Amino acid sequence: MPNEAHRLSVAPMMDWTDRHCRFFHRLMTRRAMLYTEMVTAPAIIHGPKARLLDYSAEEHPVALQLGGSDPRELAQATALARGWGYDEVNLNCGCPSDRVQSGCFGAVLMENPPLVADCLRAMAGETDMPVTVKCRIGVDDQEPAEILPRFIETVAAAGIRHFVIHARKAWLQGLSPKENREIPPLDYPLVLAMKQRFPELTICLNGGVATLDQARALLDQGLDGVMIGRAAYHDPGHALIGADALWGDDFAPDAHAVVQAMKPYIDAHLSGGGRLHQITRHMLGLFTGRPGARGWRRVLSEGASRPGAGLALIDRALAEVQAAPVTA
Known part of the structure; x- marks a missing residue:
């Protein structure tokens, strides 16, 4: 089988x-x-x-x-x-x-x-x-x-x-x-x-x-x-x-919930000496085609490789999505 x-x-x-x-x-x-x-x-x-x-x-x-x-x-x-x-x-x-x-x-x-x-x-x-x-x-x-x-x-x-x-x-x-x-x-x-x-x-x-x-x-x-x-x-x-x-499984998390669920993993990676961009480069397309997607990508692309970048940057990027007007 x-x-x-x-x-x-x-x-x-x-x-x-x-x-x-x-x-x-x-x-x-x-x-x-x-x-x-x-x-x-x-x-x-x-x-x-x-x-x-x-x-x-x-x-x-x-x-x-x-x-x-x-x-x-x-x-x-x-x-x-x-x-x-x-x-x-x-x-x-x-x-x-x-x-x-x-x-x-x-x-x-x-x-x-x-x-x-x-x-x-x-x-x-x-x-x-x-x-x-x-x-x-x-x-x-x-x-x-x-x-x-x-x-x-x-x-x-x-x-x-x-x-x-x-x-x-x-x-x-x-x-x-x-x-x-x-x-x-x-x-x-x-x-x-x-x-x-x-x-x-x-x-x-x-x-x-x-x-x-x-x-x-x-x-x-x-x-x-x-x-x-x-x-x-x-x-x-x-x-x-x-x-x-x-x-036949109805598991379908909201994209915002996926970001929140990534945070403990990201925090552990940073605590171990990793860099934020090593993870967030894979997350850039999460909101593709949705309001705020450009802001999400911009904030992460510009900031994630900077020294000291952490979970606060994730929140800033997510705020771009949350603040975007929803079009009909």
């Missing part, structure tokens, strides 16, 4: 979905699966493990996304992460950035499904967590309708049952990472066809989903899950508040 948490998930996004962002998102949805930024296997093996892997217990359900292409390294990183108690470990086969390509992982792995299968098999041998993969529908001159089912068949033969498919090709030459999120056309029918072709697998769609209504419509067409990316970051109030209705 599909993991019910995946009916809606928030995509792993480099430099965005850090632990502060995930804590903030969790205050708006109790049910959605949250993903870490991609962490490379060598970074976990050789780097500061606590800094890379620590998170708040309140973030559950939360998945760790790994990057790499060496089965032994990925197995070792998975084993090291075991003690952190993530709900899932995911392999990145979708990121098209230059630094990812130079390390021979990310979307370039779509060209080598047997290696992906070996990597995932090695990871699964080191954990009881579900092991999943996030991929594209193809890269460069590949024909998605041909390559994607072969990729899925090869990886599923390694025992992997859960695929998150970004419904765009990735062009490894000629497009920037930003352009790769926008220019290649979306092919939702192909992802839906993969669910029909592989009904025994968990198939989730990523790419271009900006609203809960879109997510609900895709779920109604038979997909097991939908992953929201940039909309959950730039407009989290609309993308995540009320999302739990997808599970």
